[in-house]
Amino acid sequence: MKTTVRLISGRNSLDYSYRQSDSRGLSPKELGRLVLGIWNDRVSSVRQRFAHTRTVVLIKSSDLGECALFEFETLRFEPERFDWSWNIHGNLVGHDDTGAHRFTWQPHGSQFTVIESVPDNRIAFKLRLPGPLPQDIALQLLGFDESWIVML
Numbered sequence: 001m002k003t004t005v006r007l008i009s010g011r012n013s014l015d016y017s018y019r020q021s022d023s024r025g026l027s028p029k030e031l032g033r034l035v036l037g038i039w040n041d042r043v044s045s046v047r048q049r050f051a052h053t054r055t056v057v058l059i060k061s062s063d064l065g066e067c068a069l070f071e072f073e074t075l076r077f078e079p080e081r082f083d084w085s086w087n088i089h090g091n092l093v094g095h096d097d098t099g100a101h102r103f104t105w106q107p108h109g110s111q112f113t114v115i116e117s118v119p120d121n122r123i124a125f126k127l128r129l130p131g132p133l134p135q136d137i138a139l140q141l142l143g144f145d146e147s148w149i150v151m152l
Contacts, residue, residue: 003118005059012038012105012112032084032094035105035112040076057116065129070122 014031017038026034046053053074060067082094082102094103104113 004115005057005118006104007055007057007114007116009039009042009112009114011110013110014038015110017041028084028086028092031092031105032082032103033079035092035103036077036079036082036094039112039114043074043076046074057118059118063129064127066124066126068118068122068124070119072116072119 012035014034017034043053054071055074056069056071058067058069082096084092084094087093087104090107092103092105092107093101094105096102100115102115104115105111106113
């Protein structure tokens with residue numbers, strides 16, 4: 001199984017972009033087309049200024065000691081290449097032609113998530129975390145002076 005990462009794109013509000021407030025009144029296919037339309041408009045807007053637009057992903061472990069880094073070309077998505085349906089949580093999900101889950105859109109907050117595979121050729125590295133700084137060195141680096149303490 002391929003490792004994936006969920007990339008939150010931000011708010012894809014149908015009300016703001018299309019003045020469409022009733023998402024449940026549309027078919028999943030039409031709704032998916034609108035949601036991807038917002039994404040695609042954003043990508044097109046950036047590409048008007050920058051010919052080469054890339055997405056850079058940094059994944060960090062919870063202790064920040066291990067990281068993985070990869071990047072890919074930021075592309076527009078063709079709506080007709082995806083199948084859309086509602087999941088058990090009431091979110092719209094998009095699957096590609098292989099059946100892989102590629103998108104989630106949460107209508108209550110309009111949050112749009114793109115699911116990307118983490119490539120095998122990612123840059124993976126581990127940071128050697130330094131030990132705690134001894135108190136006397138920390139105080140010296142701060143320029144600590146005994147006059148900072150006033151006895152009452």
